[in-house]
Amino acid sequence: MIKFLIMKKKYTFTFIVTLILFVAGCGVVKTSPFGETSFIFIPTSQEVALGRQAAREIEKREKLCRDPVVNGYVAWVGNKIAAVCDRHDITYHYKVIESDELNAFALPGGWVYVYTGLLKKLRNEAELAFVLGHETGHIVGRHAIRRLQLVYGINFLLSLTLRGKDLGPAEQKIIEVLYTLVVSGYSRKEELEADAMGAYYAGKAGWNPVASIETIKLLDSLMKFKPSGVTELFMDHPTNKKRIENLNYWISTFRKEWLKNPFNEERYREKVLRRLGVGNLEGRKGDNHSGSRGAKGSRRAS
Ligand SMILES: [Zn+2]
Numbered sequence: 001m002i003k004f005l006i007m008k009k010k011y012t013f014t015f016i017v018t019l020i021l022f023v024a025g026c027g028v029v030k031t032s033p034f035g036e037t038s039f040i041f042i043p044t045s046q047e048v049a050l051g052r053q054a055a056r057e058i059e060k061r062e063k064l065c066r067d068p069v070v071n072g073y074v075a076w077v078g079n080k081i082a083a084v085c086d087r088h089d090i091t092y093h094y095k096v097i098e099s100d101e102l103n104a105f106a107l108p109g110g111w112v113y114v115y116t117g118l119l120k121k122l123r124n125e126a127e128l129a130f131v132l133g134h135e136t137g138h139i140v141g142r143h144a145i146r147r148l149q150l151v152y153g154i155n156f157l158l159s160l161t162l163r164g165k166d167l168g169p170a171e172q173k174i175i176e177v178l179y180t181l182v183v184s185g186y187s188r189k190e191e192l193e194a195d196a197m198g199a200y201y202a203g204k205a206g207w208n209p210v211a212s213i214e215t216i217k218l219l220d221s222l223m224k225f226k227p228s229g230v231t232e233l234f235m236d237h238p239t240n241k242k243r244i245e246n247l248n249y250w251i252s253t254f255r256k257e258w259l260k261n262p263f264n265e266e267r268y269r270e271k272v273l274r275r276l277g278v279g280n281l282e283g284r285k286g287d288n289h290s291g292s293r294g295a296k297g298s299r300r301a302s
Pocket residue numbers: 134138185186191194232233
């Protein structure tokens with residue numbers, strides 16, 4: 001009898017949890033454009049609260065870029081990516097941090113940050129679209145939230161109140177853990193998935209997806225030069241060789257017309273490089289993209 005009651009209680013509990021998950025919009029969700037799904041226990045509202053709190057903390061310690069042209073342009077490219085991505089239950093925020101670091105990162109719930117150090121090294125709009133697409137891919141893939149729900153458990157994450165300034169020790173700790181996770185990069189599998197999504201969303205939104213391969217090659221050359229400044233986007237695991245093979249494979253599966261999409265160097269120069277005071281633009285390596293490079297870069301991985 002007691003056993004029966006306990007079981008009944010257990011079923012009632014399961015039913016209530018299922019109902020809450022259903023109402024809150026969680027459960028099995030699509031986590032990539034390639035058919036992956038995942039079971040997400042944390043409701044979107046809690047994910048957004050966590051992301052917003054982490055964004056607040058980050059914006060307290062980092063200096064945001066004040067150039068309205070650069071900020072507006074990055075947000076414009078980002079929003080084009082967001083419009084074609086596979087997650088529309090959140091609002092995306094694309095922001096620029098004034099720092100020489102070669103980095104970009106994404107917080108759960110829709111916040112994406114890119115550093116001016118990285119913007120100064122990129123060569124065209126399609127490369128920026130790939131970087132923002134890669135970061136958006138981490139949000140669509142729920143990479144951070146899946147890790148947190150695995151390590152800390154659903155009850156702990158749901159217990160966080162995340163209200164404004166007065167964070168409890170538990171909240172503070174989770175924000176720190178989250179920050180370290182998103183800034184230093186994810187697992188090999190997650191990075192490869194974010195790369196594929198970045199190239200896919202860039203292509204779908206109208207840019208040449210081959211820019212993804214050129215970005216990895218660029219990062220590879222920058223890593224050799226300055227390994228310590230290279231973090232989330234450029235860390236060497238998975239190896240850059242593997243990343244390029246992965247991108248070549250995925251690009252070969254995309255719509256062929258996308259290979260004719262532009263790179264838009266001119267606009268990138270005008271809206272970012274000139275604004276950030278990058279001189280000697282003509283002498284920059286790899287500045288001479290054209291639509292025809294698409295076919296060359298799209299060779300299949302053997
Ligand atoms: Zn990444």
